[in-house]
Amino acid sequence: MSVIAEIGEALQKGKKADVEALVRQALDEGGDPQVILEDGLLAGMGRIGEQFKKNEVYVPEVLIAARAMNAGAALLKPYLAEAGVGEKGVVVLGTVKGDLHDIGKNLVKMMMEGKGLRVVDLGVDVPAARFIGAAEENGAQVIACSALLTTTMGEMKNVVEARNASSLAGKVQIMIGGAPVNQSFCDQIGADVYTASAADAADLALELCG
Amino acid sequence: MPRGKIADAVRAGRVLVSDGAWGTFLHEKGLKPGECPESWCASRFDDVAEVARGYVAAGADMVQSNSFGGSCFKLEHYGLADEAAALNEAAARASRAAAGEAVWVIASIGPTGKMLVTGEVTEEELYGAFKTQAVALEAGGADAVCIETMSDAAEAVQAIRAAKENTGLEVICTFTFERTVRGDFRTMMGLSPADAAKAAVEAGADIIGSNCGNGIVYMVEIVNEMRAVDNDIPILVHANAGLPRVVDGRNVFPDAPEDMARQAPALIAAGANIIGGCCGTTPAHIQAIADAVR
Numbered sequence: 001m002s003v004i005a006e007i008g009e010a011l012q013k014g015k016k017a018d019v020e021a022l023v024r025q026a027l028d029e030g031g032d033p034q035v036i037l038e039d040g041l042l043a044g045m046g047r048i049g050e051q052f053k054k055n056e057v058y059v060p061e062v063l064i065a066a067r068a069m070n071a072g073a074a075l076l077k078p079y080l081a082e083a084g085v086g087e088k089g090v091v092v093l094g095t096v097k098g099d100l101h102d103i104g105k106n107l108v109k110m111m112m113e114g115k116g117l118r119v120v121d122l123g124v125d126v127p128a129a130r131f132i133g134a135a136e137e138n139g140a141q142v143i144a145c146s147a148l149l150t151t152t153m154g155e156m157k158n159v160v161e162a163r164n165a166s167s168l169a170g171k172v173q174i175m176i177g178g179a180p181v182n183q184s185f186c187d188q189i190g191a192d193v194y195t196a197s198a199a200d201a202a203d204l205a206l207e208l209c210g
Numbered sequence: 211m212p213r214g215k216i217a218d219a220v221r222a223g224r225v226l227v228s229d230g231a232w233g234t235f236l237h238e239k240g241l242k243p244g245e246c247p248e249s250w251c252a253s254r255f256d257d258v259a260e261v262a263r264g265y266v267a268a269g270a271d272m273v274q275s276n277s278f279g280g281s282c283f284k285l286e287h288y289g290l291a292d293e294a295a296a297l298n299e300a301a302a303r304a305s306r307a308a309a310g311e312a313v314w315v316i317a318s319i320g321p322t323g324k325m326l327v328t329g330e331v332t333e334e335e336l337y338g339a340f341k342t343q344a345v346a347l348e349a350g351g352a353d354a355v356c357i358e359t360m361s362d363a364a365e366a367v368q369a370i371r372a373a374k375e376n377t378g379l380e381v382i383c384t385f386t387f388e389r390t391v392r393g394d395f396r397t398m399m400g401l402s403p404a405d406a407a408k409a410a411v412e413a414g415a416d417i418i419g420s421n422c423g424n425g426i427v428y429m430v431e432i433v434n435e436m437r438a439v440d441n442d443i444p445i446l447v448h449a450n451a452g453l454p455r456v457v458d459g460r461n462v463f464p465d466a467p468e469d470m471a472r473q474a475p476a477l478i479a480a481g482a483n484i485i486g487g488c489c490g491t492t493p494a495h496i497q498a499i500a501d502a503v504r
Binding site: 054055057058059060061063064067097098099100101102103124125149150151152154155180182184185188 | 237244284287323325327361362396397398399454455456
């Protein structure tokens with residue numbers, strides 16, 4: 001097995017130390033940092049995302065794989081910055097105002113980072129104005145909102161309205177997700193995209209940034 | 211104690227009725243999105259007791275308490291971590307005030323939201339948080355703790371042990387399962403109903419079960435799987451009134467009281483001993499279930 005393939009395998013098993021050692025080895029052998037990132041780390045994370053969608057793995061496997069991915073990516077960062085490799089897009093992400101649940105939001109972040117997107121994570125309990133401000137500051141293509149509660153999902157409508165009333169109207173897309181949210185709610189509040197899983201959210205965000 | 215143990219009543223052959231949703235009623239009374247529900251145990255004690263009273267009047271044999279998010283880890287989001295003991299004790303007192311002498315108080319303990327697998331919290335820290343909650347709930351007059359919405363066996367085990375080792379309360383532990391694309395059931399962390407049942411029984415739970423989830427119809431399959439693990443332990447079900455649909459910007463739960471009551475015989479046949487509700491259920495649902503099982 002090539003060292004690149006081994007990186008993907010180790011990442012899928014969540015073996016952080018192995019991923020770090022293999023990334024170092026690949027760099028020592030003169031590997032292209034971009035290839036190590038894409039064909040090693042991101043490919044491995046993509047396979048975890050697929051398995052997650054099919055209920056072949058669950059939250060713990062995703063969490064430890066993402067930790068391994070981030071450790072590997074941190075080693076590549078100086079080389080990628082030097083080579084001027086740009087990110088594939090910018091997503092502003094957060095759990096809406098009044099809602100403190102972050103597990104689903106964090107999964108979305110990991111999956112999006114696994115697609116090579118830069119994610120500006122605003123955390124939980126994020127007011128509509130902060131989503132808009134952060135999207136403006138960071139030149140984001142996508143605002144992604146999460147809610148777990150039926151009592152807070154309505155806040156997503158405020159984000160849509162704030163976007164429509166800002167300079168971002170027609171430029172920045174709003175994605176929504178979370179347990180109580182569905183396509184009909186998305187249509188009703190005028191959000192742009194609903195996805196049912198974190199892996200789908202990452203796929204769609206990449207398309208929107210393309 | 212005049213009420214005796216819940217598990218003994220079950221073993222004597224009774225089918226018991228538990229209560230239904232809490233959060234929606236607090237919101238109806240004015241709890242705002244983003245406001246800490248448990249803070250109402252101190253500031254709006256009578257309103258909290260009123261929720262429990264509604265279920266007592268509907269015929270519930272046991273009521274929960276407004277302490278689901280009462281761990282210091284959840285309360286710290288609101289700057290209330292230091293109030294954990296006081297708020298949990300008040301939560302149990304409010305439910306006890308409504309329950310009187312005849313009805314059991316099964317005080318709610320929800321997950322901390324912290325993940326052991328990533329190392330953001332240790333088992334000792336979880337144990338400590340659950341111990342604080344359980345001790346305070348007992349001081350407030352609870353008969354049992356209802357550790358609920360669990361998805362990680364390791365976290366559930368810490369909660370069960372903390373309650374068993376530091377209180378005289380009966381310990382109920384229920385897990386939340388979602389239906390997978392294969393059609394079987396797993397918690398968010400990948401735990402099957404059989405594995406969840408095993409973990410809870412081994413840790414010393416007196417009563418096990420399932421709450422929330424995809425609706426009462428699927429609870430029959432979940433109870434079947436849990437019952438196959440242990441043919442003696444009492445099993446409790448707190449089912450949602452189906453999955454919510456948005457109608458005119460409001461959440462509507464599809465299962466009417468009679469829809470849920472109709473499933474009670476199948477749940478009992480599968481091995482459930484205590485039936486109540488979770489999200490979307492009301493005193494009317496509990497009354498219909500009580501009528502069906504008695």
